[in-house]
Amino acid sequence: MGASLAAMTAHSQLMTGGAMHEAMSAQLSDSYIHSTLSPAPDHAWSLSVELAAVQKNWRKAAHDALLGRHTNRLAYRRDPVQWRPAASRFNGAVHVQLIKPGRALHLIARAVEQSAQARFQCRELHEWLHDSLRWTDEQALRGDGLDIRTLGLPYPARALLRFLAPWSRQQRLNAIGLHKVLAAKEATGIRDAPALLAITGPRYPKAVYAAGRAMLEAWTSLNSDGYAVHPYYVITDMVNRLRADRLDTGLASLVQASEVALRAALPSMPSDHQLHMLLRTGRPLADVPRSVRRPADQILMAEFGRLASH
């Protein structure tokens, strides 16, 4: 299987590529998995796996753990998180830091709020979100978007989200501060979190890919240990857009302030490293509806069909 990427989405796609690699590697030895990453500018990656090895060496426990991995966007219990990150396997290219309640966590909540204020004022991201929302069971079953039920929104908030779909409405209400209200709500989840996981490292493509691997490893391990996980990509996305000159100039100061707050929270992060992913974690208060998994044969290439027919 493989993918070719546009530079503009390279970071999230590289993270996803790394996560796919890790999902395969957890079920098989790395020696059956071949990945390549082409040099800049388009950072294309490809991933392939020896199918004969899948049949012989498949690790069922790891497979079950992967199927149990999921996103929980609801509130969590306040109990302390006892989980510890695994030792880094990526030669210092990825750092996974567990952040407990305290000053650093508060600074990160501020950084999320500032970046989210910018995001709610960004037309491209607004339209992307609304295009990806799936409102009915029939739409959600296609497995190609964000099932509205997984957001855990009470009915009035759902209705507001639907009302806000046309950008012109969001824009008019932003003029009286709606983006601030929505961003404050988003940051509350972080402020109240029993713990956060910050995945950081250098910006070069192989390090981002490795961060995707570390993200999936930590996420699966947390879920297996009974902890809920909710990823927050907003700081990473906004800071990357700022750096790549893909942000309205009017939003730059908010994102710069967000980066300052983040760096104050993570003082040991070198200046040439960045936040790749932030995960909120804790014991779940309630289970959530699970996103539908797309049938593998819609994603994998032709060889999978041959394996299935054996």
Ligand SMILES: Cc1cc2nc3c(=O)[nH]c(=O)nc-3n(C[C@H](O)[C@H](O)[C@H](O)COP(=O)(O)O)c2cc1C
């Ligand atoms: C790179 C990346 C960034 C993500 N960013 C967010 C985010 O900012 N907020 C969020 O709620 N979920 C985020 N997610 C979670 C996805 O929306 C989620 O994994 C997807 O809907 C599938 O659901 P599942 O995790 O339950 O399988 C992100 C996932 C990835 C891989």
